[in-house]
Amino acid sequence: MPDPLHTITFTLTRADALAYERLASRPTLRAIILFLLAAALAGAGLYFAPDNWTGTYRDLGFWALAGLSFAILYVLAMIVQTIGQMRRARRRLRQPHDVTIEEHADRLDVSGLGIPRVLSFAEAGTPVVTQTHLFLGRGDDLVILPRHAFPEEDSFDALVARLAGASIVAPAVDRGEDEGLSPAS
Numbered sequence: 001m002p003d004p005l006h007t008i009t010f011t012l013t014r015a016d017a018l019a020y021e022r023l024a025s026r027p028t029l030r031a032i033i034l035f036l037l038a039a040a041l042a043g044a045g046l047y048f049a050p051d052n053w054t055g056t057y058r059d060l061g062f063w064a065l066a067g068l069s070f071a072i073l074y075v076l077a078m079i080v081q082t083i084g085q086m087r088r089a090r091r092r093l094r095q096p097h098d099v100t101i102e103e104h105a106d107r108l109d110v111s112g113l114g115i116p117r118v119l120s121f122a123e124a125g126t127p128v129v130t131q132t133h134l135f136l137g138r139g140d141d142l143v144i145l146p147r148h149a150f151p152e153e154d155s156f157d158a159l160v161a162r163l164a165g166a167s168i169v170a171p172a173v174d175r176g177e178d179e180g181l182s183p184a185s
Contacts, residue, residue, distance in 0.1 A: 004102035004109070006159075010149035012113070013096045018089035019133050020144055025085055035077055042069045092142075101145065103159060108136075110143055119143060127163040134160060 027035075046054060046066055055061045099112035107120040119136065124143075128135040134145040134156070150156040 002104070004104050006103040006150075006155055007100065008103075008149050008151070009098060009100045010146060011096050012093060012099045012144060012146075014089050014093050016133065016144045016146050017093040018085060019130070020135055020142065021085040021089045021092070023128065023130060023135070025081065027081075031077075031081070035073075038073055038077070039070065042073050045069065101149075108143070121163055124163060127160060129160055134163075136163070 043066075046062070046069065049065075054065050097112050099110065102109040106122075107118050108124075110117050110119060124136045125138070132147050134147070136143040136145070145156075145159075147153075147156050150159075
């Protein structure tokens with residue numbers, strides 16, 4: 001068996017899992033319905049508030065209070081979303097793990113997250129690259145590679161290029177100036 005091209009060892013922390021959860025976070029139908037109900041409740045509160053607090057709907061005070069109530073509602077929604085992301089990250093990675101990745105020409109050997117596994121580039125799916133991480137797979141099969149784990153910037157970029165070349169590219173969709181960009185860029 002040939003020697004690996006690169007071997008990296010790093011500690012995967014909850015901050016890395018949180019980076020994925022923030023990237024993967026989409027508002028659910030339940031969250032949208034709850035936000036709309038809260039907005040309706042805030043509007044009803046304005047309607048039933050005493051006139052000496054709000055004035056009429058033509059007064060500047062009414063609109064200032066309406067804007068303030070919706071700003072508070074938005075901040076509360078963001079706090080709830082952040083708490084949910086932190087809970088999912090904590091479930092994904094309960095404690096820091098030392099992870100070893102052996103990079104071969106056609107696969108990654110991952111050990112340190114329970115059962116050692118082999119992830120071939122063809123089966124890895126479309127890589128998701130951010131400024132700080134590389135994410136491969138989804139759900140329980142997710143592999144998180146932080147950029148800081150690579151000793152040289154070129155080795156991270158070379159791995160991303162090999163993964164992008166091995167992944168199956170979805171059919172091109174006419175998006176104007178975005179046309180021709182690979183999923184890894």
